[in-house]
Amino acid sequence: MEVVVPFSPTNPKTRLADVLTTAERREFAGVMLEDVLDALSRTRGVPTPSVLSTASLADDVDVDVDVTVDERALTSAVNDVLASRTEPVAVVMADLALATPTALRGLFASDADVVLAPGRRVGTNALVARHPAFRVDYHGASFVDHREAAAQVGATLSVVDSHRLATDVDEPGDLAEVLAHGAGASADWLRDHGFALAERADGSVHAVRHDE
């Protein structure tokens, strides 16, 4: 099996622009990538992943795995990997700040032709592809599309039910999940940058930034 972590370092996490500067978003995206690679490295039986990046990584991103640069969009870059390999391929998103070895084991434990870990907002946060004809399309409701794509090529399907793997960090609301459930560097980074859980008058809970 080959494990690929796609990453886009140039202008990442634009939907966090209201709460993080451009430089902070770059740094936070790098820290989340480090968390994902760390969780994968501690998952028994999973080979060393590689990063599939749209650009060279900045010097402050501390990864010691292979980095392949492919400037194309996510779907094209991943499908090129799928088309060129005969072994199974796992694709794990770089912003799964809550990923743990236990959660990731659920992804790798199934031997279905296609294993999908849905993300919130009907995305696909991680997958394993063992069927040679399966291809990805990350645009839009990718979980539904991938489920249909698996059926169309006659692949057996398994779906991983994990809140940790379903939580990709895209929006300010996702930061509360990281603060509540994160045990890695991403949660520490948010706390170091002044974020804490806070309750509004209506009882709802948010990650609020205080003066550092």
Add this chain to the structure above:
Amino acid sequence: MEVVVPFSPTNPKTRLADVLTTAERREFAGVMLEDVLDALSRTRGVPTPSVLSTASLADDVDVDVDVTVDERALTSAVNDVLASRTEPVAVVMADLALATPTALRGLFASDADVVLAPGRRVGTNALVARHPAFRVDYHGASFVDHREAAAQVGATLSVVDSHRLATDVDEPGDLAEVLAHGAGASADWLRDHGFALAERADGSVHAVRHDE
């Protein structure tokens, strides 16, 4: 073990008021309750649940389990149950439209003193309490509070990692999860009332209501 499903039939799901009328919200909340009770009834080894309701159920809510009416707020009503029982108590929210027996098994499989299934927005969507001193507080960041409460009484803790159990249906954004992952009456109800997944120009996915 006793299994309790709290329910509030009077003016439920106010945060869905932009997409559902008051009557529709009442009906949809009832359908979600039916889905949760159905999933529990199909979970092996789990006793028949009862509903802990703030008011009598409407005639169109089709449940064949015991209903206890307690007009007090959720926290008080649940703590009264916890204080009055010597056996373990499970509390499962009535709006877990994605709950399945497989997901619920994760809640009941652990024998920890306190088992928590976190909800999005740092809530607590389901729990099992076996420690006599454990009490709930559903206001605000209840998952974090319950984790601390378990530690304070010296209870062992287990946390269930399930996207299905983490998805309580409170906001319009949650309806997309039901349409994508739901296999019960709630997903059918949404489709019957004109909801479908749709993609906006930015690629994001939403439950959009079409003419019925």
